[in-house]
Amino acid sequence: MTGGMKAGFIGYRHFAETLRGLFEENGATRDFLFFHPTKKLENMDHTNKLEDLLGCDFIVIASPDETHGQYLRRLQDYGGYVFCEKIPVTTWSDLKFLKEHPNQKLYFDFCYRKSHLYPILKEKQSKILHINHKCSHGLALKEEYRGSWRSKAAKAPLGVFQLSGIHFFDLLVFCFGRPVSYHTAARNLSPNGDSIDNFSISLEFKNGITSNLFYSYTSPYCLSTEIVTTDELIVADSLEFSVFGPRETFDKKGRFTAPPLLSKQKTRLYEDSLKNRLTIS
Numbered sequence: 001m002t003g004g005m006k007a008g009f010i011g012y013r014h015f016a017e018t019l020r021g022l023f024e025e026n027g028a029t030r031d032f033l034f035f036h037p038t039k040k041l042e043n044m045d046h047t048n049k050l051e052d053l054l055g056c057d058f059i060v061i062a063s064p065d066e067t068h069g070q071y072l073r074r075l076q077d078y079g080g081y082v083f084c085e086k087i088p089v090t091t092w093s094d095l096k097f098l099k100e101h102p103n104q105k106l107y108f109d110f111c112y113r114k115s116h117l118y119p120i121l122k123e124k125q126s127k128i129l130h131i132n133h134k135c136s137h138g139l140a141l142k143e144e145y146r147g148s149w150r151s152k153a154a155k156a157p158l159g160v161f162q163l164s165g166i167h168f169f170d171l172l173v174f175c176f177g178r179p180v181s182y183h184t185a186a187r188n189l190s191p192n193g194d195s196i197d198n199f200s201i202s203l204e205f206k207n208g209i210t211s212n213l214f215y216s217y218t219s220p221y222c223l224s225t226e227i228v229t230t231d232e233l234i235v236a237d238s239l240e241f242s243v244f245g246p247r248e249t250f251d252k253k254g255r256f257t258a259p260p261l262l263s264k265q266k267t268r269l270y271e272d273s274l275k276n277r278l279t280i281s
Contacts, residue, residue, distance in 0.1 A: 004029075006030060006055070006056045007020075007031075008034075008053030008058070009033070009034045009060045009062060010050075010053070010063045010067075011034075011061070012034045012044065016034075019083075031045065032045060033053060034046045035049075035050055035052070035053055036048065037050075050071075050075075054078055057080055058082065059082050059083070060082075060083045060084075061083070061084040061085060064155060065085075065155070065156065066090050066149075068089050068090070068094070069090065072094070072097070079105075082105060083109065084109065085108075086109050086110055088108045110166070110167060110174070112168055112170065113170070113171060113174055116236070116267055117227075118171065118175070120227070120234065121175040121227075124227075124229055125175065125176065125207060125209065127229040127230045127232075128209050128227060128228070128229050129210070129228045129230065130212075130227075131172070131212075131225070131226070131228070132211070132212050133212070133214070133226075134213075135164055135165065135168070135214075135223050136214070136215065136216035137216075137219070137221045138217065138218060138221075139217045140189070140192060140193065140197040141190055146192040148193075151194070152193060153188075153194045156196075157195075158186075159186070159188070159195040159199060160196055160216065161196065161201070164215050165199060165201070168213060168225075169201070169213060172203065172211060177207075179203040179205050180204055181204045182201055182204070183201070183202045184200065185200045185201075186199045186200075190217065197217040198215070198217070198219075199214075200212065200215070223237055224237045225237075230247065231245055232245040232246070236267070238268060240266060241267045242264045243261070244260065244262060246259060247259065
């Protein structure tokens with residue numbers, strides 16, 4: 001996307017605000033028009049008519065997941081780019097619609113495909129043995145969570161996995177294909193909603209790689225990925241990306257011991273992924 005464009009937004013709070021800030025930061029837009037079907041939106045250019053967005057250079061769908069399908073249907077004749085938040089749709093009929101109406105200008109926001117981890121998983125997959133990934137914070141224990149659509153099982157049936165976990169899960173499937181087996185565990189702990197707020201999944205892929213993923217909305221903040229290969233340990237968190245090796249590292253008695261640090265670089269795994277995904281063209 002180039003600078004000087006006009007962005008139409010379906011959605012105006014929470015992640016829509018984050019996306020607006022990113023578009024402003026990279027100079028991709030000159031102004032914004034926000035759509036809501038009923039509300040008058042203060043301190044922003046807004047409309048209650050979806051067709052008003054058709055004059056924009058691109059449209060961002062950042063509304064609740066269950067609404068994506070209806071908006072994609074209503075925008076099927078739109079000629080510009082459509083940037084749609086994950087997950088793409090929530091019903092089989094909407095999924096069938098997407099398959100029957102392919103759109104080369106439609107981009108779904110699976111941002112980890114744009115992360116530093118993607119080339120590593122692709123280049124080292126013949127050596128990767130196992131991957132651990134954890135992502136958690138305390139969102140579901142905040143009082144304002146009670147009024148969010150994210151807290152309701154009827155609107156977010158897979159809860160934290162649907163909302164946060166889908167990014168890394170998609171990255172693994174994007175790199176390795178569909179898992180040949182999986183096992184899940186889920187529960188709800190928050191008094192502020194009935195949606196799943198703790199979720200784990202164990203995966204095995206055709207190439208033999210195994211992975212454990214854990215997501216929580218009721219725990220301290222954590223964003224951590226550990227990749228175990230045949231000769232290195234790769235560790236990424238929200239601040240750093242580190243590589244340890246080699247495998248043949250021994251103590252004074254000739255026993256295997258923790259390998260030394262080979263390299264380290266500063267990185268903001270999630271934030272950098274968010275910015276990188278705005279480079280679509």
